[in-house]
Every structure is written in structure tokens, then in C-alpha cells.
Amino acid sequence: MTERISDKGIVVGVDGSEASLAALRWALEQARTLGTRLVVVHAWEPAASGFAPYAPVAALPTAAEQRERAAELLATAVRDTFGPRVAPAVHAVLVEGPPVRVLLQQARGALLLALGRGSHPQRQLPGVGAVGRECLRHATVPVVTVPTPDRSEASLRAMGKSVRTGAA
Helix, strand or coil: CCCCHHHCCEEEECCCCHHHHHHHHHHHHHHHHHCCCEEEEEEECCHHHHCCCCCCHHHCCCHHHHHHHHHHHHHHHHHHHHCCCCCCCEEEEEEECCHHHHHHHHHCCCCEEEEEEEECCCCCCEECCHHHHHHHHHCCCCEEEEECHHHHHHHHHHHHHHHHHCCC
């Protein structure tokens, strides 16, 4: 049976980072609130190009080993977020390919695409990485960037403090 595009609900990209896990938790709450499905996507690419040309062949992981690692990363993200029982409305999708292309394809027709964002090393600004910037630039659906928990909680506390004290 072919999945209808309108059935996608919310798509969230995960890469194992704390920011992507925060986006997954946020997307889960949104999907529950909206009563829609959640598609958890992890894109992976063969790492052969990341090794020096003189690296011994034995040092290079096989494509099957790399795929297995990618699948384990996705499974761990889902298990850590949902626990041992994953709701039927949650679908984990592992796709080989460049993350931007994979995420944009998976998000086509979805309600929105959720991505994590880290903090900028300077000035404590939210940092959107290269994948996030390209998704924001080319997505045909709304894109939400979710900050890491530490960043958002600290910002809310600071904001509340300045409101109470009248500081800017």
C-alpha cells in the first residue's frame, strides 16, 4: 500500500545530537496535540569520502556496517524518547542520502518539519547549522527549529527574571 502524502503529519529529523532529540520530543507533543502521525527521519551517507585516500581498506567501515550504525542511532533516539512501546502513529525512517535532500523529500506534503538547533558559540544565540539553513531556505512546508532544553529553560528563566525586575 502506498502512503498518501497527506498522511505524513509531522516530520522530524534526528542525528543523535541533543538538539535533534529536543526537536523529537517537541514534535511528539505537537503530533499528540494535533492527533497526527510523526515521521522520525535519519539520513545517512557512506563515510568513505571522509577518510584519507591512503587509509587502509581494513580501516574503512563497510556500507552495511555504516547502515547498521545509522539504524542503531535512529532506534536509540526513538527508544530514548518513547520508551519500549512506540505508538502506532510513530514511523521511523532511515534513508541513505544527503540530509537536506532526504529531509525535504520526506517533509513534502507534511504539516511541518521539525529540526533541532544548538546554541551559537558566540553571544549565546540560537545556532542553525548548514542542514537547518538549507531546509529553511528550500522547504515547501513550515520549518520549526527547536532549541536544546538547557538553552530554552535558561532563556525562559532569564526572561522571567527581567520581566519581574523591569530589567531589559
